[in-house]
Amino acid sequence: MPKKLYPRGLVWLRNDLRMDDNTALYRAATNCDALAVVFIACPETWRSHGDGDNVVAMRLRTLKALQASLWKKHIPLYFLQLDTFARVPRALAQICRKLDIDALFANAEYPLNEQRRDAAVRETLKSECVPVEYSTDRTLTSPGSLTTGSGEGFKVYTPFKRAFIARFDNGGGFEPLPAPRSPGAEHRAVWPEWITLAGEHNLIRSIPDSVGDYNVVPGGDRKVLGWTVGESAANKLLKAFSGRISDYHNQRDYPAMAATSRLSPYLNCGALSVRRCVQMALGENGGHWVGRSAGAGSWLCELLWREFYQHLVVHYPRVCRNLPFKPETEQVPWSRRSADFERWCQGQTGVPIVDAAMRQLNQTGWMHNRLRMVVASFLTKNLLTDWRKGERYFMQQLVDADFAANNGGWQWAASTGTDAAPYFRVFNPYSQSKKFDPEGEFIRAFVPELEGCSARDIHCPPVGLLRSEDYPAPICDVTQSRKHAIEVFANLKSG
Template sequence: MSLQIQKALVWFRRDLRDFDHAALYHALKQAANVYCVFVFDRHILDTLPNKADRRVEFIWESVRELKLALQQQGGDLLVAYDFAEQFIPQLAHTLQVDAVYSNCDYEPAAIARDAAVAAHLKAKKIAFHQYKDQVIFEQDEVLSQAGKPYGVFTPYRNAHIKKLNDFYVKPYPVDAYLHHYAVASDEIAQQYVLRELAQMGFTRTNLQSMKLPTGMSGGKALLEDFLERISYYEEARNFPAVKGPSYLSVHLRFGTVSIRYLARVAWQKGSAGATTWLNELIWRDFYFQILYHRPDLAEGKAYKAEYEALHFPNNPAHYLAWCEGKTGYPLVDAAMRQLNQTGYMHNRLRMVAGSFLVKDLLVDWRWGERYFAQHLIDFDFSANNGGWQWAASTGCDAQPYFRIFNPVSQSEKFDPQGKFIRKYVPEIAMCSDKEIHAPWTISSFRQQLIALEIGRDYPYPIVDHAVQRALALDLYKSAKI
């Protein structure tokens, strides 16, 4: 087979693996010499307020593993700390490559960045090739019969599954072309080494204490563990004290696992648990295509225009109590403390905490969206925005505005023994299984017996759910008039 080009550069972004990788496969297949690069993009890193950001550490560890893997295969990974928009064209010119390869990114800011990179490369007569890799179906691949994007999940899912076949989940056989890896000169390689986190202004976090495995090996280990219990996923996924989820969300976010492989496994297993998990993967695609067709969502717009008129009171003290896990509602507080301590929050609790902020505390959903964006290690704009607009009833296929989670009944249903609450709200661990969901109802005599004083050791509820529910209904009704 005659190769199409002499030199190529693969730009890794949110696809930190050396297998089943669309851009890497096409570059290795088409070019005689393939260089690889990852950029810690200062456009992103310089804006992060927390210099102990778990995401940066996760990326660093995953990049380190990817670099070692590529070296073992005869290649290497150049690693830069720079502004990607200018750096990638400069490096491509320095290496004298014929083309740059990358996988598509669907967020508006990333689309704009890639368009600028493409223009710079074109000026240097260097091609720019992009491929679908982080989703099963992208952009306009799943449309209604009228040729329009879906705004409701169920018909989207049905069309998605109908279209799904072996072609869309088959792996890219990268291993067949490893002999095309190239290594940059010593001068260039020494210039773009993996610098320590501290050299980029970041400090290490608690990833090791969290026992969150990073990189390709971490993703593989978590997947193997999950596949042993996937048949129970449908029942177990809603209970935060139970090992129910796959815990692969951060690996999907940074591409240390292959979405095609995950979808293929779930699709082929076909059990109730596997089918439910496949639905979750399809939700991810759904939110990606929503954002692609509605880039204004990245500017803080509500999906449903009529809800732009919502006037939230936005009590700062209530918002701060929510952020700190001190609302007086144990399940909500446990959820927020889990997020603050680990960077992760159980999916059921994301819905509970979101509903509570918007419909109990009457705080604008965008405030919560921003807080999650800063703290979630698996933060993905499309899913985060979709989840918050779902909770706030402003989004596509959202719960109706009059459906408002009761934080106590949610607690009783999904953490019946209070195991999760006790882990993150230890000051009320001495409460009985029944008491722990609403500790403010415990009599003063009983509080003395268990050495707990509500209002001192743990706050009274900062709002009354029944009262706030009525206020929320009025707020939404006024916006629809």
């Protein structure tokens, strides 16, 4: 067996909490004799980024499950709690020194603050003579590797998709990597149970029951709002979805149907790799991105939306600064009616499909993608409420809260983002409801006040059918509010 490059390696995990097909973990295991893993919680920074209790609970409970799996391979997982990203470089330098680490491995992250943190880590460890290797893992291809003819990042999804498929339609290049093997007995290092770092911080081999002010209990049950955590659960869901992916294109827009993959929470925390998803879908699609299965091809295109938004935050970092992609839309005179926003959050707008969707979010930490577009359009266009309020509320509630995808989706709906569609695109919630929940099954599941309504009336209950104390009247006239929003954006465009 050839000699490995480094005696002792350290893997720094973030949102890549799995053993299977983990590039950094695989690279470290391949190049190091002995291996340890560290996870650093930064609750103050997480909170400033909008991460809510649900996504952090998913992250930390998945970490707990991963710790047990790693230990079976004789790979210890250490936990460190700091407050902010700014403290991470110095802490990692101390860890490498005290554990006698020869190289650090991690998977790249792309939002602006994460990139700055990672650059600082590389620079700090350079003075410790510890090389740092960042791998492409959260995306299929690294941002910057796919650009327009002029060398710029793509601003619109469809040209990005065409360019991606043109380059990768042979299906190659995305083969998943195996989980690391256990080190041989001669390389099973003795790792300490804990070490003390400067500032009274302890690096420990147990995950605490509280992290900052987050309402999570990592040592509790293995579910978050009904979502079973861990890569085993993720792979079971992927397998189950493979059995119905052929109908995905026909059924994906109907929220009452179990037609979507529901894998987004696992992709977000890294319990499942995007390459595993692509491998399954390409297998159903004859090895091509466009092929024999319309369902598989449709789902692959959805994975490319995820890819597109990850690339976007690197090419256009202004979106990471709480700014719209289109600078001119900074002048939109957003409404200041806070009561409207609160009713939207609570699912009390009087528009049944909007209320059902918001209650699904509040109760399950997840929302069907078609409905994410409907409620975002309703908030930003019909209620003319700043998209950043909705973006932040989703981050606080979603168990799959990913900054790039969430920001991209909200800016798309608000017509402030990277999108070729005109500003006068406004979803009609009643039309959407009738088309995609024709019998009102989804509405009844989350708005029990309307349980007795007929399929004809449930989408827009006639005046007088319900008492106002049982279910509120619509918060706005969707026709008039749509007209007003279009006028606002038209004036902005002409100005």
